[in-house]
Amino acid sequence: MNYDELEPIYVAKNWKESGLECALATVINTWGSSPRPIGSQMVINSLGKFSGSVSGGCIETSVVSEAIEVIKSKKSKTIEYNVTNKDAWGVGLTCGGRVNIYLEPIE
Amino acid sequence: MKFSNINKIQEKLKQDQFCALLTDIQSGRQIFIDKIKDITEVKDEKAKKKIASMVRAGISGLIEESNLFLKVYSPAFRIILVGSVHISQYLVPMAKLVGFKIILIDPRKFFIDSYQMSDVEVINEWPDEVINKIGIDSRTAVITLTHDTKLDDPTLVTALNSECFYIGALGSKKTHQKRLNRLSQMGIAGKKLKRISGPVGLDINAKSPQEIAVSILAEVIKMKHEIAGKE
Structure with a gap:
């Protein structure tokens, strides 16, 4: 296997070619100890499958549902994720960081 | 992101060359940067220089005092x-x-x-x-x-x-x-x-x-x- 094939944009290419709609999530800014650096990407398809990562697994679930909205609306948007310690089931970075994610449809 | 940009990125990386996408995160407008001269859309000279140096160093990030985000695609070491x-x-x-x-x-x-x-x-x-x-x-x-x-x-x-x-x-x-x-x-x-x-x-x-x-x-x-x- 060529590991380049795991690069989110290449996964997106394969999905698009097989007729699936996709969105791309990119870490555009970080504060404090966030797990993935600026520029990290994750791709999500209309079935809710994803590849790549924008955190250590803390916010991926939320990013997927936001991405499905972006696929439907075809409108890009920026989402900020903060630390949430109050609600263990809530979305946030347990590591104490803050990240901005840019979500865009692949057209 | 335009699907055609993925092909452009893949082509550049295959040739062991840097390329980048510059995105206006407010409007969603995006330009593919192959050569530094492609940055014509940015009028501010300071921002232009910053973008050029980030592409060369392979660093992605927001461009200060703008709505622009630069994602650099670097060839493999x-x-x-x-x-x-x-x-x-x-x-x-x-x-x-x-x-x-x-x-x-x-x-x-x-x-x-x-x-x-x-x-x-x-x-x-x-x-x-x-x-x-x-x-x-x-x-x-x-x-x-x-x-x-x-x-x-x-x-x-x-x-x-x-x-x-x-x-x-x-x-x-x-x-x-x-x-x-x-x-x-x-x-x-x-x-x-x-x-x-x-x-x-x-x-x-x-x-x-x-x-x-x-x-x-x-x-x-x-x-x-x-x-x-x-x-």
Whole structure:
């Protein structure tokens, strides 16, 4: 296997070619100890499958549902994720960081 | 992102070249940056300069005082490996997994025939000749694994005269000392010789070829980031 094939944009290419709609999530800014650096990407398809990562697994679930909205609306948007310690089931970075994610449809 | 941009990025990376996407995160407008002159959309000269330097250094990020985000797609760092040996059988797939591009050279046909390598073509030529042909840049590491001075020494001399980010040579402390003496007699300064990591790899008490491959790869990763941090 060529590991380049795991690069989110290449996964997106394969999905698009097989007729699936996709969105791309990119870490555009970080504060404090966030797990993935600026520029990290994750791709999500209309079935809710994803590849790549924008955190250590803390916010991926939320990013997927936001991405499905972006696929439907075809409108890009920026989402900020903060630390949430109050609600263990809530979305946030347990590591104490803050990240901005840019979500865009692949057209 | 436009689907056509993915193809453009893939094409540039295949040619070992940098490219980038500049996105206005308010409007969603996006431009593909192949050459620095493509940044015509940005009128502010300061921002333009900043974008150019970020593309060259392979750094993604927001451009200050704007709604622009730059995502740089960088070509893979390369490892030139001299020696189709037991360690290479493990080092090659591990390094590829981490994202390095591998150039494996061995002029000894019987070594190539014996050690089967997965997913890499072994160049059956003299290493220094191959290296001079392809060239070494600051995103390249050079590692000798043959234990054969006829192959290792000319490779190391070529590497020492380049701006490669890492040089490693397999061999015990004793072997390494003898190697340094030989290279020193060839007129290479002691300060320059310090660039060679020998015995190669991070000291993790590695014994087996698999473990030595891990220790070498770990050191290459460490040096890659140390040098990137200085830029």
